[in-house]
Amino acid sequence: MKTCELSVIKYILFVFNLIFAVSGVGLIVAGACVLSDVGEFSHFIEGRLLTPPVVLIIVGCIVFLVASLGCYGAIRESYTMLMAYAVCLLIILIAELSIGIAAAVYKGDFDVTMKNIMKESLHSYNESRADKLAWDNIQSKLKCCGVTGPIDWPPKTRPLSCCHNIREGTPPPQDFHCQDAVPGDEILYKNGCLDGLKMKAESSANVLMGVGIGIAFVEVIGILLACWLASAIKNRE
Structure with missing residues (x-):
């Protein structure tokens, strides 16, 4: 047995x-x-x-x-x-x-930690190639702008990756000045990247x-x- x-x-x-x-x-x-x-x-x-x-x-x-x-x-x-x-x-x-x-x-x-990191990186966009590439990548991939929204970007510094062409569904032409758009314009991504990154991390x-x-x-x-x-x-x- x-x-x-x-x-x-x-x-x-x-x-x-x-x-x-x-x-x-x-x-x-x-x-x-x-x-x-x-x-x-x-x-x-x-x-x-x-x-x-x-x-x-x-x-x-x-x-x-x-x-x-x-x-x-x-x-x-x-x-x-x-x-x-x-x-x-x-x-x-x-x-x-x-x-x-x-x-x-x-x-x-x-x-809090990720928000602080993103804010520091955002203000270094024009000084650091790494920050520039990182922000253009995350804003294009997650269809977002700034940390909590477009208003996070200082005047005249908002990058092209914050905007989209709502009629054709393609990126706007290179001569388009995304920084001239104001928060609320349809051409701007309305959501901040912090929420998108949080959702991806939580998932x-x-x-x-x-x-x-x-x-x-x-x-x-x-x-x-x-x-x-x-x-x-x-x-x-």
Whole structure:
């Protein structure tokens, strides 16, 4: 009876770890997609906000390796390897929880920090090529103007990327002076870039949270299965 139980647990854990390995690849893909989506606006985002997707990619690689260890330990019926596998999963789970808590704590001053960064960058538009490229990119991509709106730009400094051609749906000609438009003109993007960037960051954060919670649930099951199989092996011996 015990031999039958051992075989059943062993193959359940083996199949589970195959699924777990696939979930590791899923973590890598999710982290890479979020990093690609938000990374193009990294000029306005603190490094701490780009850390979670990077960590998720690293965790995905580790999960894939740990799942391989779990598969091997289950087939070999090695008590030591299974316990090492369970400890690795526990460490990964604690790391994920720590990152989640840190992100939740930092979320409180996220708006203020990013707003200050954007305001400083806006006033350096004409002095810094990096700031100029960053602002032209974010205003064109998110169809926005200024930090909270067009009024943020000092007089006669509003860039062409703040405007659009409402009739043809194409950028206005190069000789058009966007700075001559006043807030409220239809030619100007009305929304500020801060809100658009916040929405994009929050959307990416929700993806990371959803994937993280799902993987954490899978990890708890893996720990329980590994401990169960390790206990069965020890009792048999």
